[in-house]
Amino acid sequence: MSDLATLPTTRDEDWRYADPDALKELTAEVLDDWQEVTLSAGETSVQSFVLDDTNPGVTRVRLALGEGARAEIYAIASASEYARLEVEVTLTRGSHFEFGGVTIGGGDVTREFVTRVTHAEPEATSNQTIRAVHWNRAIGNFLGRIEVVRDAQKTDAAQNFRAILLEKGASANTKPELEIFADDVKCAHGAAIGALDPMEGFYMAARGIPPEVARKLQVQAFVADAFAEMQDEAKAEELLGKVLDRLGDAQL
Amino acid sequence: MLKIENLHAEIDGKQILNGLTLEVGAGEVHAIMGPNGAGKSTLAYVLGGRPGYEVTEGSVTFNGEDMLELEPHERAAAGLFLGFQYPVEIPGVSNVQFLREALNSQRKARGEEPLSGGEFLKLAKEKAGLLKLDMEMLKRNVNVGFSGGEKKRAEMVQMGILDPKLAILDETDSGLDIDALRTVGEGINAIMRQPDKAVLLITHYQRLLDYVQPDKVHILAKGQIVKTGGPELALELEREGYEAVA
Numbered sequence: 350m351s352d353l354a355t356l357p358t359t360r361d362e363d364w365r366y367a368d369p370d371a372l373k374e375l376t377a378e379v380l381d382d383w384q385e386v387t388l389s390a391g392e393t394s395v396q397s398f399v400l401d402d403t404n405p406g407v408t409r410v411r412l413a414l415g416e417g418a419r420a421e422i423y424a425i426a427s428a429s430e431y432a433r434l435e436v437e438v439t440l441t442r443g444s445h446f447e448f449g450g451v452t453i454g455g456g457d458v459t460r461e462f463v464t465r466v467t468h469a470e471p472e473a474t475s476n477q478t479i480r481a482v483h484w485n486r487a488i489g490n491f492l493g494r495i496e497v498v499r500d501a502q503k504t505d506a507a508q509n510f511r512a513i514l515l516e517k518g519a520s521a522n523t524k525p526e527l528e529i530f531a532d533d534v535k536c537a538h539g540a541a542i543g544a545l546d547p548m549e550g551f552y553m554a555a556r557g558i559p560p561e562v563a564r565k566l567q568v569q570a571f572v573a574d575a576f577a578e579m580q581d582e583a584k585a586e587e588l589l590g591k592v593l594d595r596l597g598d599a600q601l
Numbered sequence: 602m603l604k605i606e607n608l609h610a611e612i613d614g615k616q617i618l619n620g621l622t623l624e625v626g627a628g629e630v631h632a633i634m635g636p637n638g639a640g641k642s643t644l645a646y647v648l649g650g651r652p653g654y655e656v657t658e659g660s661v662t663f664n665g666e667d668m669l670e671l672e673p674h675e676r677a678a679a680g681l682f683l684g685f686q687y688p689v690e691i692p693g694v695s696n697v698q699f700l701r702e703a704l705n706s707q708r709k710a711r712g713e714e715p716l717s718g719g720e721f722l723k724l725a726k727e728k729a730g731l732l733k734l735d736m737e738m739l740k741r742n743v744n745v746g747f748s749g750g751e752k753k754r755a756e757m758v759q760m761g762i763l764d765p766k767l768a769i770l771d772e773t774d775s776g777l778d779i780d781a782l783r784t785v786g787e788g789i790n791a792i793m794r795q796p797d798k799a800v801l802l803i804t805h806y807q808r809l810l811d812y813v814q815p816d817k818v819h820i821l822a823k824g825q826i827v828k829t830g831g832p833e834l835a836l837e838l839e840r841e842g843y844e845a846v847a
Binding site: 570 | 649650652672673674676677678682683688689691692698699700702703704706707759763
């Protein structure tokens with residue numbers, strides 16, 4: 350039986366942009382289902398998560414990195430119902446966390462990434478690149494918390510969120526949250542929300558490229574940043590293909 | 602080939618073209634010259650179908666077909682090439698991908714088979730060589746980080762690959778040094794000087810016309826063609842200025 354007292358609502362900061370109706374359906378089992386990954390010193394791990402129609406809802410991942418370890422997570426949230434990937438990461442000395450994520454889709458659907466990155470020791474680095482592409486009344490969110498503990502000097506943490514809204518009615522929210530208790534650190538965050546550049550579209554049309562193909566090229570260029578750090582090019586192509594397939598469903 | 606009659610067009614409710622009439626036949630090169638604000642770029646954009654440029658009166662036919670009825674990409678597939686005064690940068694899309702997509706979209710619209718990757722690269726290499734543009738430049742993103750001259754040469758490489766019937770070149774000579782001007786001029790001749798093709802050169806200066814000899818020169822002022830002559834008209838303009846001649 351689920352414990353109602355522990356279930357989140359949109360009054361909770363970490364769930365403030367979530368779909369309230371979808372939250373009512375959540376169960377404690379789902380919320381307790383953390384996928385735990387521990388990397389020992391110097392180890393590398395690359396994981397990808399595709400939250401599409403075969404895997405909607407809440408997915409929670411917790412990573413603990415040993416000294417000098419490297420974890421990369423690449424994700425797509427494209428399901429036709431509420432989809433949320435949460436990633437909690439604890440970094441120790443010299444370790445690196447890389448996150449690349451794309452939320453894409455239409456409908457009246459919320460898709461979101463929530464990351465909590467703790468720089469627990471000095472000299473760890475993290476880089477997060479999130480792109481959102483939405484239409485209809487869809488919502489794309491990124492909530493990114495970075496915590497740099499006391500004495501975690503030489504931390505270098507970056508997050509970058511950009512959204513493109515293909516139609517009026519779609520929206521995007523982002524909430525960077527930096528808690529920094531060390532004084533010799535670099536923490537960068539950036540966010541931008543806009544539309545596809547119409548002059549690019551006209552230039553492509555003037556060369557014979559029809560609007561739907563032009564849009565695909567523009568979106569491809571826009572989301573590619575999220576997978577730019579992937580060494581496995583075939584895998585990166587596969588993820589990009591899944592993103593563009595979803596775009597193909599858009600009736601604009 | 603191109604027949605423009607009594608063309609009126611406006612942007613944001615502001616009238617820019619006021620009854621422009623012009624005919625360009627197959628095998629011909631025409632130059633349009635005119636002072637700033639005459640409507641030269643507007644004419645190019647209207648012919649290309651840029652959104653926001655509204656035709657309020659008049660007609661444009663291209664090989665007998667009503668061009669104003671066509672979407673911009675359909676005009677391109679029908680054989681129109683618009684050379685941009687300020688070529689647009691497209692970060693994240695390589696020239697090779699962009700042009701292959703463009704060429705194959707046009708071929709598809711005309712019911713032709715697409716070119717394979719290998720066939721396309723061979724064609725691109727040939728046209729880049731013609732314009733003395735390093736093939737490496739074509740692997741880079743469209744116009745991103747290109748100098749003004751490189752952008753214009755890249756435009757001409759695009760024109761070579763797409764092989765249009767009619768090219769409307771909006772100040773293709775601006776931003777070019779003397780050597781690049783000659784290369785671009787020779788490129789235009791090589792690609793477009795054919796009996797079944799035509800060129801409309803929009804320019805401020807006579808200098809490009811040293812390399813691409815026009816059959817006719819038109820002066821555009823206040824949204825109309827106010828004077829038409831042979832190549833000597835461009836020289837006269839250069840000597841005496843628009844106010845004296847037009």
